[in-house]
Amino acid sequence: MKRHTPVLVSKTIEVLHPQLGERFADVTAGYGGHASELLQAVGTNGYGYLFDKDTAAINALTKKFSTCNNVSITQADFGKLDWENAMPEVDMIFADIGVSSPQIDAPERGFSFSQLGPLDMRMNQGQDLTAYDIVNAYSQRDIADILYQYGEERASRKIAQAIVDKRQNSPIETTHELAEIITHSTGKSGKIHPATKSFQALRIAVNGELEALKNALQQMPNCLSLGGRIAIISFHSLEDRLVKQAFKALCTPTRDGFGQIVSPAKFIAVTKKPIKGSEFDVNNPRARSAKLRAVEKIN
Numbered sequence: 001m002k003r004h005t006p007v008l009v010s011k012t013i014e015v016l017h018p019q020l021g022e023r024f025a026d027v028t029a030g031y032g033g034h035a036s037e038l039l040q041a042v043g044t045n046g047y048g049y050l051f052d053k054d055t056a057a058i059n060a061l062t063k064k065f066s067t068c069n070n071v072s073i074t075q076a077d078f079g080k081l082d083w084e085n086a087m088p089e090v091d092m093i094f095a096d097i098g099v100s101s102p103q104i105d106a107p108e109r110g111f112s113f114s115q116l117g118p119l120d121m122r123m124n125q126g127q128d129l130t131a132y133d134i135v136n137a138y139s140q141r142d143i144a145d146i147l148y149q150y151g152e153e154r155a156s157r158k159i160a161q162a163i164v165d166k167r168q169n170s171p172i173e174t175t176h177e178l179a180e181i182i183t184h185s186t187g188k189s190g191k192i193h194p195a196t197k198s199f200q201a202l203r204i205a206v207n208g209e210l211e212a213l214k215n216a217l218q219q220m221p222n223c224l225s226l227g228g229r230i231a232i233i234s235f236h237s238l239e240d241r242l243v244k245q246a247f248k249a250l251c252t253p254t255r256d257g258f259g260q261i262v263s264p265a266k267f268i269a270v271t272k273k274p275i276k277g278s279e280f281d282v283n284n285p286r287a288r289s290a291k292l293r294a295v296e297k298i299n
């Protein structure tokens with residue numbers, strides 16, 4: 001299995017500025033790269049609550065932190081988690097959203113069009129819905145909407161039409177079959193593979209990624225101590241937009257109809273602009289599209 005190289009680690013530590021004895025939640029703990037650094041920084045009197053929805057990641061985390069008694073590891077979807085009951089108030093919340101290298105690189109997980117595998121794409125292997133179900137059972141219109149909304153794919157209708165035409169003969173089973181249908185229907189070629197946006201869209205739909213992020217963004221502020229920090233790394237514009245909007249709302253005071261402040265902003269921005277992986281983590285290809293944003297609770 002290929003190792004996961006965590007992105008923007010030193011910048012994450014810089015914006016979260018962990019202190020000895022503090023508690024943190026890493027809700028996408030993956031292979032524990034960021035969590036290790038945070039644990040080291042909070043020391044043995046600190047505590048880490050680690051979550052991930054992927055069984056393989058949970059197994060790897062359990063092994064990695066087997067000798068630490070200041071860590072708890074829970075398999076959960078951060079979008080479905082009842083945050084306030086899942087952990088006590090914490091001083092830092094961290095999320096590094098998206099897929100890990102071991103997920104993408106395992107052909108049997110079906111995330112990648114460049115490797116032959118089943119149309120799966122589930123981060124949580126216990127979930128029912130797979131990419132196969134969407135591709136082979138959803139209506140042409142629903143498939144087109146998914147490709148357009150989650151992949152910003154302009155050829156969404158053409159691709160959906162080609163998928164539905166093809167599946168009338170026999171189900172579409174593999175990543176390569178689907179990539180081939182997409183390539184053929186768009187007639188596109190170039191540096192970026194024509195199936196890139198559609199695969200991203202299907203992955204987002206299978207895993208309910210945007211809904212999970214929206215739910216989590218609502219709950220995070222309530223689980224944070226005064227002075228606590230939230231840092232989120234996102235990998236595409238749809239996610240980054242949600243983070244940017246939620247953080248902006250947290251950092252904006254409430255005003256009455258006359259423009260008078262009725263309650264001050266609860267947070268301040270730690271990052272005025274997103275910290276870009278393309279500028280600060282140039283040796284890690286996974287970091288190319290990464291954006292890190294952080295806020296601090298002041299009220």
Ligand SMILES: C[S@@+](CC[C@H](N)C(=O)[O-])C[C@H]1O[C@@H](n2cnc3c(N)ncnc32)[C@H](O)[C@@H]1O
Pocket residue numbers: 004006007027028029030031032033034035051052053054057076077078079096097098099100123212
């Ligand atoms: C980019 S990796 C995180 C890597 C991690 N920071 C590290 O250093 O190893 C993203 C992880 O988030 C997990 N994930 C994505 N969405 C999730 C969700 N809604 N709930 C819980 N885990 C999620 C994935 O399973 C994956 O392991």
